[in-house]
Amino acid sequence: MTVKWIRCALGFLCLPMLQALNAAETDVLKAQQARVEVVQKVATSVVAIFSADGNGGGSGVLISADGYALSNYHVTSACGDFMKCGLNDGKLYDAVIVGIDPTGDVAVLKLLGRDDFPHATLGDSDALAVGDWTYAMGNPFLLATDFQPTVTAGIVSGLHRYQYPAGTLLEYTDCIQVDTSINPGNSGGPLFNAAGELVGINGRISVEKRGRVNVGAGYSISINQIKHFLDHLKGGHVVDHATLGATVRTGADRIVLIDSILEQSDAYRRGLREDDELVAFAGRPIGSVNQYKNILGIYPKGWSLPLVYRRDGKKQEIVVELRALHRASELKQPATPKAPRPQPKGKKGPEGPDGEGPATAKLPEEKLPDEYKKLFVKKTGYANYYFNQQEQQRVLRGLDSLQSWKAVSGKWKLTGKTVANEDFLLTMSETKLGLLLPNRPGLQPLENGADFLDEPPGSGGLLAALQQLKLLLTNGPEVFTEFLYVGSQPLDGRGASVDVLLTRKGGVETLWYFRKADATFVGFDSSLGTDVDACEIRFLQFGDFAGKKFPSRFTIRHGDADFATFDVLTMEAGEPAT
Structure with missing residues (x-):
């Protein structure tokens, strides 16, 4: 056997190995190039945030071309x-505050001066899995004087983590734990998945007892939680989180039981009672008290969501409206939170979100342009009322097709049939409202400051509700004592997302619903008081009545019962006011 033959044989045997090594090297280089391209793309959306005088700072991320950003x-x-x-x-760039969430530690701001800002794509944080790669970007320690963000990479270490409140409000529920390096100054910056989609906002870290250096446990607020609050925040609100109006405890076999419940809560009115087993909430199974708190914490007050409970071995499903977690006065607390809760000796704990980066950053001295000053309107209960005004006008465009009712005063008369084939006659004048309906008549006086009543009885105040509709169509929002944009929510807890306007007048509070997808006016709820079931009206069809568009079929519901479905056959309205 010659040396030449041996060399040929060895070469033949090693060729597959060499080819495999070359292929692996190629794959590594491709993955590296893909990672570099993702980072370069998303870096354009990362924001370095400073106070106007350069005192302090943090990070953020743009989420729309017109300049909205999260922090x-x-x-x-x-x-x-x-x-x-x-x-x-x-x-x-100059920027203005838009809305704040003191409980969830989220803020929306708006960068000014462009309408073509680069921005991140919102991802789905529920699609994350432990072990997924993530990138954290921001301006730790304000190192990037040229605003080029620092990038760190790591993995998802845990999901659905709960972080106790810092001070009295800040509470991280259902958050994402990562080993991606997050340091002071990174707060408010983005957490991206491997595809470059925004899946979280970085906020808290665990630190060594001495010093403030990340030891490998960072926490990000999930983007799916932020999506629930985003329209509320863009409406200039100081938003609040939700409570069910009930407390829970762990029972035998580790099931979750209702421990106590407020009788004035919607959950109580829907039938939930002490010792009922909580099976699922908002479409997610409940296996522990901590899991329940995590799920509840990601929703705004006022949302309606499905809840499944078990009593005597039988499951029941209800839809419950969530209550406010805090009093309005509690949301006015100072911005700086209290120190973190002391940790057991020898253990490391989560850092309180304070003292980001060095004390100052050297910025060019630029005066705020005068045209920007109008973009901030101070009003009690709002972070910036200017943006609520903008959202009011946007949503009101959903009434454009009903503008022909503007200033149509006098008596309205509607006739038709219910789906049960009952004849009805509805009259609405300046002095009284009346409904003729077999076995369910109603009369509501309007003179001399008369209180609105549950008329017809059992409807939740149908006549009062229809009076609110007439006022909105004929007079517009100016006729109400209070008018505001609330935000968005799923209609009736399970339906399509709707924008919500709120009006108050004469002791009646009304929520008006406009489908977000196409701005269609889909219905409204009117309440005669606090903690009472509303009269819920949903439009199923619109018709043409003497050249004017009006709901020709609508349902009325109160509490757990359907009151009626009306098919309007004729409608007469007064002459336009001169």
């Missing part, structure tokens, strides 16, 4: 109503 509440609250924001193009 932490504890970052923006230290920066004032107007702030400075740097992007990786090296430019500094």
Whole structure:
């Protein structure tokens, strides 16, 4: 056997191994290039946030071309109503606060001066799995004087984590735990998945007892939680989270039981009682008290969501409206939270979200342009009322097709049939409202400041509700004592997402619903008081009545019962006012 033959044989045997090594090297280089391209793409959306005088700072991320951006509440609250924001193009932009979530530690701000900002794509944080790669980006320690964000990579270490409140409000529920390096100054910055989609906002870290260096446990607020609050925040609100109006405990076999419940809560009115087993909430199974708190914490007050409970071995499903977690006065607490809860000796704990980065950053001295000053309107209960006004006008465009009712005063008369083939006659004048319906007549006086009543009885105040509709169509929002944009929510807890307007007048509170997909006016709920079931009206069809568009079929529901479905056959309205 010659040496030449041996060499040929060895070469033949090693060839597959060499080919495999070359292929592996190629795959590694491709993965590296893909990672670099993702980072380069998303870096354009990362924001370095400073107060107007350069005192302090943090991070954020753009989420729309018109300049809306996300950050932490504890970052923006230290920066004032107007702030400075740097992007990786090296430019500094003015920005204004829009809305804040003191409980969830989220803020929305708006960068000014462009309508073509680069922005991140919102991902689905529920699709994350432990072990997935993530990238954290921001401006830790305010190192990037040219606003080029720092990038760190790591994996998802845990999901659905709960972080206790810092101070009296800040509470991280259902958050994402990562080993991706997050340090002071990263707060408010984005957490991206491997595809470059925004899946979280970085907020808290676990630190060494001495010093403030991340030890490998960072926490991000899930983007899916933020999506629930986003329209409320863009409406300029100081938003609040929700409570069921009930407490829970762990029972035998580790099931979750209702421990106590407020009798004035919607959950109680829907039939939930002490010792009922909580099976599922908002479509997610409940296996522990901690899991229940995690799920409840990601929803805004006022939302209606499905709940499944078991009593005497039988499952029942209801839809419950969530109550406010805090009193309005509690949301006015100082921005700086209290120190973190002390940890057991020798253990490391989560850092309180305070003191981000160095004390100051050197920024160019630029005066805020006068045209921007109008973009902040101070009003009690709002972070910035200007943006609520903008959302009011946007949603009201859903009434454009009903503009022919403007200033049509006098008596309205509607006739038709119910789906049960009952004849009805509805009259609405300036002095009284009346409904003739077999076995369910109703009369509501309007003179001399008469209180609105549950007329017809059992409807939740149908006549009062229809009077609100007439006022809205003929007079517009100016006729109400209070008018505001609430945010968005799923209609009736399970339906399509709707924008919500709120009006108050004469002791009646009404929520008006407009489908987000196409701005269609789909119905409204009117309540005669606090903690009472509303009269719920849903439009099924619109018709043409003497050249005017009006609901020709609508349902009325009160509490757990359907009151009626009306088919309007004729409608007469007074002459336009002169």
